[in-house]
Amino acid sequence: MESKVSKPTKTNGFYATYTEQYKWEYGSTFLGFLAKNNISEKTYYNLSPEDKELVADVKTDSDVFVVRDSLGNLVQAFLSLNADTQVHIFYDFAKEQYSLEIIPIISIQLEQKVVAQIQDGGGPSSALYGATQDPKLNQEFIAAYKMRQVVQKGDRIAAVYLRQYRLGKPIGAPDIKSIAVESNKKFQYLFGYKNRYYDLDGKEMANFFLITPVKYRRISSRFSSGRRHPVLGYVRPHYGVDYAAITGTPIYAAGEGRITFSGVKGGYGKVVEINHSGGIKTLYAHMSKIAKSSRVGTYVRQGTYIGNVGSTGLSTGPHLHFGVYKNNKSINPLGQIKTARSELSGKDKKAFSEFAKEAKEILDTFVKNATFNNNTFVIQKTLIHDDSLDEDSDEIEYSDTTSDNTSQ
Numbered sequence: 001m002e003s004k005v006s007k008p009t010k011t012n013g014f015y016a017t018y019t020e021q022y023k024w025e026y027g028s029t030f031l032g033f034l035a036k037n038n039i040s041e042k043t044y045y046n047l048s049p050e051d052k053e054l055v056a057d058v059k060t061d062s063d064v065f066v067v068r069d070s071l072g073n074l075v076q077a078f079l080s081l082n083a084d085t086q087v088h089i090f091y092d093f094a095k096e097q098y099s100l101e102i103i104p105i106i107s108i109q110l111e112q113k114v115v116a117q118i119q120d121g122g123g124p125s126s127a128l129y130g131a132t133q134d135p136k137l138n139q140e141f142i143a144a145y146k147m148r149q150v151v152q153k154g155d156r157i158a159a160v161y162l163r164q165y166r167l168g169k170p171i172g173a174p175d176i177k178s179i180a181v182e183s184n185k186k187f188q189y190l191f192g193y194k195n196r197y198y199d200l201d202g203k204e205m206a207n208f209f210l211i212t213p214v215k216y217r218r219i220s221s222r223f224s225s226g227r228r229h230p231v232l233g234y235v236r237p238h239y240g241v242d243y244a245a246i247t248g249t250p251i252y253a254a255g256e257g258r259i260t261f262s263g264v265k266g267g268y269g270k271v272v273e274i275n276h277s278g279g280i281k282t283l284y285a286h287m288s289k290i291a292k293s294s295r296v297g298t299y300v301r302q303g304t305y306i307g308n309v310g311s312t313g314l315s316t317g318p319h320l321h322f323g324v325y326k327n328n329k330s331i332n333p334l335g336q337i338k339t340a341r342s343e344l345s346g347k348d349k350k351a352f353s354e355f356a357k358e359a360k361e362i363l364d365t366f367v368k369n370a371t372f373n374n375n376t377f378v379i380q381k382t383l384i385h386d387d388s389l390d391e392d393s394d395e396i397e398y399s400d401t402t403s404d405n406t407s408q
Contacts, residue, residue, distance in 0.1 A: 017067050017068060017069055017070070017075055018067075018068055018070075019065065019066065019067050019068075020064075020065070020066040020067075020068065021063070021064070021065050021066075022064050023060075023061045023062065023063065023064065024058050024059065024060060024061060024062040024063075024064055024079070025060065026060045028058070028060075029265075029266060030044060030055045030056060030058060030079075030087075030266055031044055031266070033079075037066075037073075037074040037077075038073070038074075039074065039089070039098045040097070040098065043089070043097075043098045043099070043100055044100075047100065049267070049314040049316070050238075051100075051102055052266070052267035052314045053266075053267040053268060053313070053314050053321075054081060054085075054087070054102055054237070054239075054267075055079075055081075055087050055100075055266065055267070056265055056266025056267040056268045056313075056314075057081055057239060057268070057323075058079050058080075058081060058087070059081075059325075059328050061328065062079065062080045062081070062328070063078075063079075063080040063166070063169075063171065064077065064078070064079050064080070065077065065078040065167075066078075073091075074089070074091070074098075075090070075091055076088065076089060076090035076091070077089045077090075080105065080171070081102075081237075081239075082172065082239070082328070082329050082330050083105065083107075083164050083171050083172025083173070083329050084104060084105055084172075084237075085102060085103070085104060085105060085237055086102075086103060086104075086105045087100060087101075087102060088100065088101050088102075088103050104387065105166060105171070105387070106166070106387040107164045107165060107166045107171060107387055108164070108165050108383060108385065108386045108387070109162055109163070109164050109165075109383075109384055109385040109386075110162070110163050110164075110165065110381045110382060110383055110384065111160065111161075111162055111381070111382045111384050112132075112159075112160070112161055112162070112163055112379065112380070112381050112382075113158075113159070113160050113362075113363075113366045113379070113380045113381075113382075114128070114131050114132055114158065114159050114377060114378070114379045114380075115156055115157070115158040115366065115367050115370045115377065115378050116128060116130065116131035116156065116157055116158075116376060116377035116378075117153075117154055117155070117156055117372065117376050117377065118151050118152070118153060118154065118155045118156065118157065119153055119376065120153045123151060124141070124145070124151060124157040124181045125138055125141055125142050127156075127157050127376075127377070128141055128157050128159065130376070130377070131376070131377035131379060132379070134163075134170065134174065136170070136173055136174055136327055137159075137161065137163075137174045137176075139279055139327070140173065140174055140176060140279065140327065141159070141176070141179060143277065143278035143279055144176070144179075144190060144192075144197040144205055144278070145179065145181070145190055145197075145205065146205050149181060149183035149188060150183055150184075151181070151182070151183050155181075155182040155183060156180075156181075156182045156367065157179070157180070157181050157182070158179070158180045158187075158363055158366065158367045159176065159178065159179045159180075159363075160176075160177045160178045160179075160359065160362055160363050160366070161174045161175060161176045161177055161192075162174065162175040162177070162384070163175075172327070172328070172329050173279070173326060173327030173328070173329045175192065176190075176192040176197075177191070177192055177359050177362075178190065178191050178192070178356075178359040178360065178362070178363045180363055180364075180367070189356075189360060189363075190205055191352075191355070191356045191359055191360075193352050193355060193356075194335065195326065195331055195332075195335055198344065198352065198356070200356060200360070201343075202343055202344035202345075202348075202349045202352050202353065202356075203343045203344075204343065210254040210255045210280075210282070210302075210324070210333070211252070211254055211255070211302060211303065212243075212254070213243075213251055213252050213253065213254045213282075213284060213320065213322055214243050214245055214249055214250070214251050214252070214309060214320045214322075215245065215249060215250075216243035216244060216245045216249075216320070217244050217245055217246070218243075218244050219241060219242065219243060219244070220242045220243070220244040220319055221238055221241070221242035222238070222241055222242075222334070223238060223239070223240060223241055223330075223331075223332040223333060223334065224237050224238040237330075239323055239330035240283070240285075240321050240322055240323035240324070240330070240333060241321075241322050241323075241332075241333045241334060242319045242320070242321050242322075243309075243319055243320045243322060244317070244318070244319045245309045245318060245319060245320060246309065246318060247288055247308075247309055247310055247311065247318040248288060248289075248308050248309060248310075249308060249309040249318075249320075250305055250307075250308060250309075251272075251284055251287065251305070251306055251307045251308060251309060251320055252302075252303050252304060252305055252306065253274055253282075253300045253301070253302060253303065253304045253306050254274075254282050254302070254322070254324075255274070255276045255280070255282065255302050256276065256299075256300065256301045256302045257274040257275050257276035257277070257280075257282075257299070257300065258274065258275050258297065258298070258299050258300070259272060259273070259274055259294055259295065259296055259297065259298045259299075259300060259306075260273050260274065260275050260281070260296060261273035261296065262290055262294050262295060262296050263290075264312075264313075265285070265313075266313065267313045267314035268283075268285035268286065268313045268314075268321065269285060269286045269287065269310070269311075269312025269313025269314070269315065270285075270286070270287040270288070270289070270290050270307070270310065270312045270313070271283060271284065271285045271287065272284045272287065272290060272294050272306050272307055274300065274306075278326075279326050279327040280324065280325070280326055281324070281325040281326075281328075282322070282323065282324055282325075282333075283321070283322070283323035283324075283325070284306065284307065284320060284321075284322060285313065285320070285321035285322075285323070286309075286310055286311055286312050286313050286315045286318075286319060286320065286321050287307040287308060287309065287310050287312060287320075288307075288308050288309060288310020288311070288312060288318070289307055289308040289310065290306070290307045291305055291306050291307050293305075293306075294306045294307060366380065
């Protein structure tokens with residue numbers, strides 16, 4: 001049964017509004033959000049199958065922005081799907097009904113450089129967090145940096161990374177370009193390259209990898225970030241890989257981890273989600289059957305049976321929709337599936353070497369020129385992209401260098 005729709009009010013042609021901002025809670029559903037705000041379920045059921053699948057992908061702790069009128073009726077809302085895309089719900093006064101669209105998130109991107117001195121009783125990660133107050137950056141560093149070094153007070157950690165901001169707050173995960181940790185007056189380097197981390201020689205730093213979770217006939221749909229197409233403009237994203245397979249084909253955990261969701265999830269049908277190390281999460285959707293052992297909280301090893309291929313939810317045929325997320329940002333699953341820790345070679349190594357050389361020079365120059373002045377860290381922020389500006393606009397000039405006021 002649908003709840004009665006309340007039409008937002010205007011006063012003298014303007015909304016008397018207030019805003020809400022909160023995080024999407026665990027267990028919340030899109031249909032539940034509509035019902036809570038007295039919005040017809042038709043707003044959801046009139047969507048295309050692709051968009052129904054997208055709105056089912058609002059993740060726990062995603063940002064939600066709501067604008068209401070003076071009576072509390074929803075005027076418009078923005079639900080983040082990832083760092084690039086959001087669901088926009090709004091009341092269309094011309095049609096006298098609520099409408100929904102999938103649109104890009106308008107944000108700015110900053111290149112941030114930081115160098116921090118390690119303090120007594122602390123290590124590189126505590127120095128990095130003390131300087132940036134960015135838990136996701138610190139989490140990424142801890143997961144990626146596998147070198148073992150003896151550090152002492154006065155040694156330094158430095159990093160160059162990209163960060164997206166929306167309404168003044170960071171969104172998504174940091175994109176680390178380079179990190180260096182000093183020990184005995186020498187730096188050890190780490191470089192972020194194609195969603196993986198390597199040392200100066202192109203050897204991978206982390207040994208976590210995923211396996212293909214199902215024996216499939218073909219890949220029926222590949223990963224697409226949904227960025228602007230050069231001809232068609234903005235297109236719908238597809239946050240995963242679809243493996244076409246016979247109904248009932250066993251599905252296996254792509255990596256070891258803990259099951260965090262097991263059940264029905266909107267257009268995805270029957271779903272299992274697994275959290276892995278390094279901020280990685282995998283999603284298995286449209287299953288015909290979830291294994292009885294696939295309960296929330298259960299720890300599974302790589303290759304553990306978790307369910308069977310099906311066509312539940314919004315699906316045109318039996319397949320496994322396999323999604324991979326890093327710090328809640330969708331990434332291409334095919335780029336994460338490997339059989340062993342890798343070392344770059346050939347053209348890949350040549351391209352990486354050029355990237356690493358430039359990234360190292362940028363980091364070294366910043367560290368060399370950083371002046372602490374009795375402070376414990378120095379941060380420099382440079383605006384490199386603003387979605388609100390035309391892509392053909394002149395180069396943006398913005399720079400801000402800050403340091404703390406903590407004397408040693």
